[in-house]
Amino acid sequence: MKVTIKQWTGVASWKWVANDDNCGICRMPFDGCCPDCKLPGDDCPLVWGQCSHCFHMHCIVKWLQSQPVNQQCPMCRQEWKFNNK
Amino acid sequence: MSLKPRQVDFNATWGAIRDTIRGxxxxxxxxRTTWNDRFSDVYSLCVAHPEPLADKLYAETKKYLIDHVAQLLRKVQEDGDQNLVKNYFHYWSQYSVGSEYLHSLYLYLNQQHIKVQKMSDAEIIYGIVDPSCTSQGDQMEIGELALQVWQSNMIYPLGQRLVTLLLEAIDLDRAGQPPTIPLDAVRGTILSFVEVQVYKKKSQLQLYVELFEGRFLNASGEHFKRDAALLLQERDVSLYMERVKAKIEEELYRARKFLHASSLQKVAHRCEQHMVAEHLQFLYSECQNMVKYEKKKDLSNMYDLLKSVPNALIVLVDTVFDHIKNQGLSAIHNLQGDSVHINFVENLLTVYEKYKELIKEVFKSDQNFMGALDKACNSVINHRPNEGRSPCRSPELLAKYCDTLLKKSSKGISESEVDEKLTKSIIIFKYIDDKDVFQKFYSRSLAKRLIHQQTQSMDAEEAMINRLKQACGYEFTSKLHRMFTDMSVSSDLNNKFQEFTKQEDIDLGINFGIYVLQAGAWPLGQAVVTPFALPQQLEKSVQMFETFYHNRFNGRKLTWLHHLCQAELKLGYLRKTYVVTVQTFQMAILLLFEKSDSLSCKEIRETLQLNSEQFKRHAISLVESKLLLSDTEELDENETNLRLNLDYSNKRTKFRITAAIQKETPHEVEQTINSVEEDRKMYLQAAIVRIMKSRKVLKHNLLIQEVYAQSKVSFVPSIQLIKKCIESLIDKQYIERTPYSSEEYSYVA
Known part of the structure; x- marks a missing residue:
């Protein structure tokens, strides 16, 4: 071998892949954060429901807490279940 | 004797009392026995039966005092003018002490008979009745009466003559000639004008001021004028200031020697008025030169003289401002070479510190001058060359300066020195108007340092960010903080990935590390993702990591930024073994030479699928580092062949050839500046919407003012830009013009 790789440091960037630009609850962009957070990214993650709708985690949790019965997706009124694929 | 009131023969008792009073x-x-007897005589007269004789006693005493003073007046005048002051002082000393004793002798009369008639302090101070008229008509305590008699029967007839003589004596003292009147007589006589009114509750200095001080100040004023005219003949400003300062000192000393303390200020003021304020133009004439050559002593004299004259400092302050500004501009004028940024910052700091020190020493850190320093630094640092047409480079240079300090390569400087230099750089930072431009450049260089593992120490980095945060607030550094968070998240991720590979028993074939960055937080430039065929040695690592990452994080898309990756290669084909740090594209090129020592550029480019710009840059860097040899002078991607340099040698066995690529290109600089412009528009629009949302309706000028105030922290917006932003918000229907006035906007909910 003329040249061997001792060490490689890769650099990658990540962003959310959601089916919409904005959160359906707070109307803020997914690239940003929910109104209660200051920094987007790991501190303000997105979550998906089994209905495939996507929200800021803080937004949907708040929504679900405000619904004593019938925890539904605010977009399609199906029963809300977190999608942990 | 009995204290009981009894009948008293007034004439006999008064006769006895009068004899004692004379003594x-x-x-x-x-x-003592006589004193005691008279004391009780006063008592018995006051309480005499059938009718108290206090009033009669008072009247007789007053008459006696008037006679006595008239007698003294004759004696004082006996020797003519040359002994007038001396005699006056002699008899005054006697009389003033005597009158105090007399006051005690009449204690009963004072306390029982007269106090009752007098008003309380409060009544006098709050002025129910004018005290001067009552005390004239009514009876006074005996001590006061005695002084009052002295004032009207001695000072009134003699006053003007006395004062003339006193002024002559003071003039003699000024001229440095031996006194013809003893000094204590002069002082005592002057102070007698105050002491004679010591009983007055209000304006005790009235007589002193009216009789003596006014004439004294006028005479002194004339004297100062003459003196100033004399000094001016020398036509030497620094000598003049020297003399005037000495003169003021001297006059204050004299005033302390002769006058009542209340006159000190007035004397100094007169002196300044006639010797400084009336000759400002003369003083200013040398101002320019003194500042230019930084004559500390002269300047400090000038400051001392001018500071008490209202508004006189302005000219000096302006001159100092101009001087600092010129010095600053020439310190950063025509900087050239690779270390422009270092010279720029350090020269400016030298100027700043020099003049701060000067102002502290010469002008006692006077606020006016500190303000001038601030203003001068501000205009130097934000100076735009070519009459304002070229952009100001300070933010860029300062960011570069910080980069140099924080980078690994800054050798020979200890950590504490770096720390100190960074702390000082904040001084410059605070003066920068376009702080957002600085932030752009700083975040770019920080990103490069972090990604290319070139930070000297994380502590230093964080300390610097905290300094910026202190100066500019949380929002300004939040992006920088996010970059730091990503670094620690990444190192965590690396550990987890290593565990994962261990568990799954996967051999990646190489040492693998990774930084996963949040897309929005890093200044990575827009879409520089170039097509690139990954060398097969890396494929497994990339694939495994992607699988790992997608399992852990739902809904995230990874984009590899190959132009930022770097690798350490071991070169085994040369006489010595070298370890070299290269960039991914450089590595990919080198890896292709495994099978052959010579390849055409076309071949390489096609195998790697790089675009021609990227390819050229990296190939040239390899040629320049002499690892590859090119067979043409200019690298042409269709014709040139590249060969491995098999004779390559380097003193060091470990080195990096990434530097050339990581350097900022002029193109990047321009890009950075352009992106600032865009950011500013966004920032201003957001600010306008925020303001309008809370105000609902606002006049144009007020809106501009508020926007200006909000954005001042990070940059100084041009009014034009704000107007443009308002226009575009009207187009987007966030706000509208109110129907009544075109100068007013309202918020559209």
């Missing part, structure tokens, strides 16, 4: 007031010997 008391001339400070003659009065036996």
């Amino acid at each position: 008391v007031i001339t400070l003659d010997h009065v036996p």
